[in-house]
Amino acid sequence: MRIAIIGTGYVGLVTGACLASLGLTVECIDRDAERVAQLRRGEVPFYEPGLAELLAQCRLIDSSGTPSLRFSTPDVATLSEADVVFLAVGTPTSPDGQSADLRALTAAAEDTARQMRSRAVLIIKSTTPVGTGDAVARLVASAAPQSFISVASNPEFLREGRAVEDFLSPSRVVIGCDSEHAEMLLKCIYEPLLENGVPLIATTRRTAELIKYASNAFLATKLAFINEIADLCELAGTDVEAVSQGMGLDPRIGSQYLQAGPGHGGSCLPKDLLALAHTGRQFGINLQLVEAVKRVNEEHQARMIEKIEAACGGNVEGKTISFLGLAFKPETDDVRKSPAVALISMLLERGAHIRATDPQALHNTQRLLPGLDVAENAYACAVGADVLVLATDWDEYRELDFARLRAAVRTPSLVDLRNALPASAVRAAGFSYVGVGRASLTIERDDS
Ligand code: NAD
Secondary structure (H helix, E strand, O other): OEEEEEOOOHHHHHHHHHHHHOOOEEEEEOOOHHHHHHHHOOOOOOOOOOHHHHHHHHHHHHHOOOOOEEEEOOOOOOHHHOOEEEEOOOOOEOOOOOOEOOHHHHHHHHHHHHHOOOOOEEEEOOOOOOOHHHHHHHHHHHHOOOOOOEEEEOOOOOOOOOHHHHHHOOOOEEEEOOOHHHHHHHHHHOHHHHHOOOOEEEEOHHHHHHHHHHHHHHHHHHHHHHHHHHHHHHHHOOEHHHHHHHHHOOOOOOOOOOOOOOOOOOOOHHHHHHHHHHHHHHOOOOOHHHHHHHHHHHHHHHHHHHHHHHHOOOOOOOOEEEEEOOOOOOOOOOOOOOHHHHHHHHHHHOOOEEEEEOOOOHHHHHHHOOOOEEOOOHHHHHOOOOEEEEOOOOHHHHOOOHHHHHHHOOOOEEEEOOOOOOHHHHHHOOOEEEOOOEHHHHHHHHHO
16 A cells, blocks of 8 residues: 655654555655755654654665655655555644644645546544545545545554654554445555454544544643642642552553643644644533643743742743753653743743753753753753752653762752652752752751
8 A cells, every 4th residue: 555644843754764664555745945955865864762763764765676665845846646645744723823723634645636536535633623634525526526536534643752653662552434335444554453353443534533632631631630739848848759659550540641740741642632622612511620720830840940930039031940851751852842942031030041961852942942052961051050950750850860960050949840860869969959849858858
């Protein structure tokens, strides 16, 4: 089966590489000519563990004769040869600040439909509000009335940082189809995963679309909930880590997405929450919980600023604050809606001097915050700092030499926004330690 994928971002490129590794013939298409040139040179345009190796593997298959994976710009793509075309373009928040911006998706769908062959299937992998598949089907029918193209929804649940693993061993495959032909092709594509016992949810297009939003909104709700409990822990003199552990062991609750931190961020949860709330309003229902999660997250993030201000003695103006970690989570270079970047922007507005480091995300951060003072590693970042802030819990930060950091800073004060560092080792090196929702640690220190 021949597959084309429009968009070679975090989802499109991973999908392309993984499907090629499963033996399908894949053409990955992007309008960004520089990105396509990079991919053709064998360079991976972003950091995603395991992806470079997988792409290299597919290139090896290339040289054996049958090309399993190739890269094109839309003007030279051979869409007419594809049995199935996946749309994996971005659906960010619209300029109205609420709804999903579907302009890239609809433009790509219309262009693609005109080039697709008869009875091919167009699959929306991008996250799209309920009803988008119906609208795309109407658009496609009018752009290519003789082609009988089916439109299906196949939302993606991969996590950046584990994208390859998640794609190849997903918790479920969700497909929403309007025709038996589309459903048969999708089942065929995912057959190697389904044979391994991956559950399949075959449903309507609209339901598939909503499964994705409901899933992301629920994850954001868990995070907002534990962060709200963390705020209470600080006042009640308790430790959110123990609360989280005590809750998470209950299988009805589960331990994932139950870690207190600086508030959710990233390229998906914030925009998907907004879009779901907007969809609710379009249907005349106020999704109160979804709206509240957004508010709780914002208020919690504001409390992180207060925490950093307090560590600076009440005023950050003129203080050097060193950020360890910029990516929205470890093992990615993605800084879209990263809590670290949001906090840095707020602190810069308040007159702080920020120095920052990250193992992978420096380049992307500098595009968002040009002129940001960056350092190569944590030790260089700490030089002369009034406060160190751990903002992304990369593994390598857990193993820092805290005595060496202590020697570099001006004031030994550390704010751990991920509760990731060994508080006792940090304190033993001479730092004051503040986490999130960990008042019992503070009290223990005061008692000692
Ligand atoms: P991205 O911004 O990383 O990549 C999108 C790519 O599409 C870009 O390279 C862009 O140049 C390309 N593009 C846009 N319009 C095009 C067109 N007309 N023709 C060819 N190429 C075009 O986006 P992403 O993070 O991969 O997300 C894609 C979709 O998947 C979004 O809807 C997102 O919500 C969803 N999703 C993302 C993740 C994630 O972790 N990033 C996980 C699950 C679902």
